[in-house]
Amino acid sequence: MLSNNPEICLQATGLTKRFGPRVAVDRLNLEVFRGEVFALLGPDGAGKTTTLRMLSGILAQDEGQARLWGFDTLRQARQLREHLGYLPQSFGLYDDLTVAENLNFYADLCRVPRAQQRQRLPELLAFADLTPFQDRLAAKLSGGMRQKLGLICTLVHRPRLLLLDEPTSGMDPVSRQEFWFILHELLKTGVTIFLATPDMDEAERAHRVGLMHQGRLLVAESPQALKEAFAGELLELRTPDLRAARRILTGQPYLRQVLAMGDRIVLTVDRAEAAVGLIEQTLRQAGVTNVQISETEPGLEDIFVQIMRRQEG
Ligand SMILES: Nc1ncnc2c1ncn2[C@@H]1O[C@H](COP(=O)(O)OP(=O)(O)OP(=O)(O)O)[C@@H](O)[C@H]1O
Ligand SMILES: [Mg+2]
Structure with a gap:
């Protein structure tokens, strides 16, 4: 109607x-x-x-x-x-x-x-x-x-x-x-x-x-409501050993998603604060120590990818 x-x-x-x-x-x-x-x-x-x-x-x-x-x-x-x-x-x-x-x-x-x-x-x-x-x-x-x-x-x-x-x-x-x-x-x-x-x-x-x-x-x-509906929080990770870091982090159970984005890796986690220590520890144990991790806001692109994956999954 x-x-x-x-x-x-x-x-x-x-x-x-x-x-x-x-x-x-x-x-x-x-x-x-x-x-x-x-x-x-x-x-x-x-x-x-x-x-x-x-x-x-x-x-x-x-x-x-x-x-x-x-x-x-x-x-x-x-x-x-x-x-x-x-x-x-x-x-x-x-x-x-x-x-x-x-x-x-x-x-x-x-x-x-x-x-x-x-x-x-x-x-x-x-x-x-x-x-x-x-x-x-x-x-x-x-x-x-x-x-x-x-x-x-x-x-x-x-x-x-x-x-x-x-x-x-x-x-x-x-x-x-x-x-x-x-x-x-x-x-x-x-x-x-x-x-x-x-x-x-x-x-x-x-x-x-x-x-x-x-x-x-x-x-x-x-756009604001889309951002608020984004499940999880986002972290950006930068390191000279980008490829190694990505390989090590992919599949870690506390990471919802690991995405390579040019010069950085974008990680979706449940809670940023709790995840940073775990990520640093995982990488350190594998010999990657020079890392910078910062929290970031999801953009429409991140939201789009998440919603698309949810529909496909
Ligand atoms: N006249 C047409 N005959 C056959 N297929 C068509 C026709 N017009 C559109 N399509 C197909 O329908 C789908 C949607 O096309 P549409 O042009 O609406 O997309 P769009 O979102 O505007 O893309 P773009 O960003 O490239 O402009 C595409 O797969 C396209 O190939
Ligand atoms: Mg068009």
Whole structure:
């Protein structure tokens, strides 16, 4: 049953999409609330884009239902589109048109009356800091500027809900910061944002994060709640004898998990305080003495791995 709660602006129940034998999205149940930023986080091929395409009414699901602002994505796609801004993974800008011409084009496409365009389009350009570049060909824009232009093209009809597919992929940190600044400005105007990302750091900026793996939504929680639900505590171990240390520690009964991460080993233990002495002792007995162990906070990546293992086990 779909609810009538006005605070729920996106609701999916049992949403499923198959491509031949492959289940791209598997019985997705999800609610997104008005005014929140929800990040769908998952590796390549997890089913993020397929989810967004179904939610935007572009792709028909095989099973289940989705409603956005009460509109059914299949039966009321046209009405839905008036409230929706969808930024696909590769947004179709016209390289041979200028920044302003691209924006005009999308405003016409969305049937924004010319009188409104005259007021709104300069505002959007200013909003994205693109006014000085309005006569530049889209082909000559940097990656970050292209994404900003793509974003404002999806805003021409003043949507209440944005679906953004990996909006900052490939951006440098400064452009990404700017892009998020713009998203926060939009939030202040009451817009709700649903975005897909493969990037843990990006997902941390959202109010809630949904972890998606092989078409299934494993969990949807705030980053803080995910961290608190992490079972155990984490230790980081550094030593010049990294490989030896890893070999010795693997399989020790008091370690839940031993993971090599570049220049360090990350250990999951029940209680950090009790484990440090045991680890040092084990290593010392095997002749490894030069070790530094410190406690660390679990990141979304650690949490993701743990939840995935739990599902598989
Ligand atoms: N049109 C299609 N035809 C056949 N298979 C498809 C199609 N679109 C997606 N798939 C498959 O469905 C699965 C989910 O793909 P999807 O693009 O939704 O993942 P994603 O999470 O967006 O990945 P990425 O991070 O690479 O964008 C993948 O296995 C993909 O190969
Ligand atoms: Mg994708």
